[in-house]
Amino acid sequence: MITANQITGLILAGGRAQRMGGIDKGLIPFHGKPLIESTITRLKPQVSTILINANRSITKYSHYGYPVLMDETPDFSGPLAGFSVGLKHCKSPYLLTSPCDSPLLPTDLAEKMAGELEGKNLELVFASSKEDDGKIWSQPVFCLMRRDLKDSLDTFLSKGDLKIDRWFKELRSGTVVFENAQAFANVNTPEELAALEEVSQ
Numbered sequence: 001m002i003t004a005n006q007i008t009g010l011i012l013a014g015g016r017a018q019r020m021g022g023i024d025k026g027l028i029p030f031h032g033k034p035l036i037e038s039t040i041t042r043l044k045p046q047v048s049t050i051l052i053n054a055n056r057s058i059t060k061y062s063h064y065g066y067p068v069l070m071d072e073t074p075d076f077s078g079p080l081a082g083f084s085v086g087l088k089h090c091k092s093p094y095l096l097t098s099p100c101d102s103p104l105l106p107t108d109l110a111e112k113m114a115g116e117l118e119g120k121n122l123e124l125v126f127a128s129s130k131e132d133d134g135k136i137w138s139q140p141v142f143c144l145m146r147r148d149l150k151d152s153l154d155t156f157l158s159k160g161d162l163k164i165d166r167w168f169k170e171l172r173s174g175t176v177v178f179e180n181a182q183a184f185a186n187v188n189t190p191e192e193l194a195a196l197e198e199v200s201q
């Protein structure tokens with residue numbers, strides 16, 4: 001059984017946050033505290049340690065006491081750039097990614113994804129959510145992967161491809177469907193931030 005001490009958590013806070021006006025999304029207040037703190041709180045019990053991937057405000061993110069890793073590929077090339085640097089610094093056999101802007105992430109994220117990865121002998125598992133209308137949505141930035149996928153990812157990125165689902169298709173990958181779609185609610189605009197604060201009192 002894959003346990004928390006075999007998993008490193010990677011919090012993705014390296015985006016531009018253009019829909020939020022270009023400010024640093026992980027640091028905007030959510031219930032009075034920087035948004036990333038909610039992710040840290042939920043992820044921490046599920047993993048052995050945490051890495052933060054950010055491209056700005058490095059000193060502020062460093063205050064949480066975890067390594068802060070900047071993308072090694074230029075120009076905000078998307079979440080896979082964060083996966084790559086996270087895999088490079090991951091010392092455990094598995095890496096679990098979560099964005100900094102989904103403060104209600106499932107408390108059983110690691111457990112369910114690890115069960116699927118191990119049970120089906122997969123290399124990577126991403127989350128999906130079941131919406132109220134029954135539709136299933138991929139949540140590809142919530143992802144548990146083997147650390148040894150580093151070379152595969154770097155080869156993929158070196159071809160100039162950045163599409164996350166295209167990399168997944170090259171692998172033995174699968175998904176876990178989570179019933180509580182609200183756990184994946186993410187904050188992209190000031191309106192979404194206000195709405196999520198309202199429902200998560």
Ligand SMILES: Nc1nc2c(ncn2[C@@H]2O[C@H](COP(=O)(O)OP(=O)(O)OP(=O)(O)O)[C@@H](O)[C@H]2O)c(=O)[nH]1
Pocket residue numbers: 012013014015016017018019020025053054071075076077078079080081082083098099100101141186188
């Ligand atoms: N490392 C890294 N992470 C990224 C990059 N772009 C997006 N992400 C992360 O991927 C996740 C999902 O991205 P979005 O919700 O679209 O965030 P964003 O790109 O900052 O926001 P917009 O600019 O408004 O699209 C977030 O956790 C981002 O921090 C990037 O260029 N590098």
Ligand SMILES: [Mg+2]
Pocket residue numbers: 099101186187188
């Ligand atoms: Mg988002």
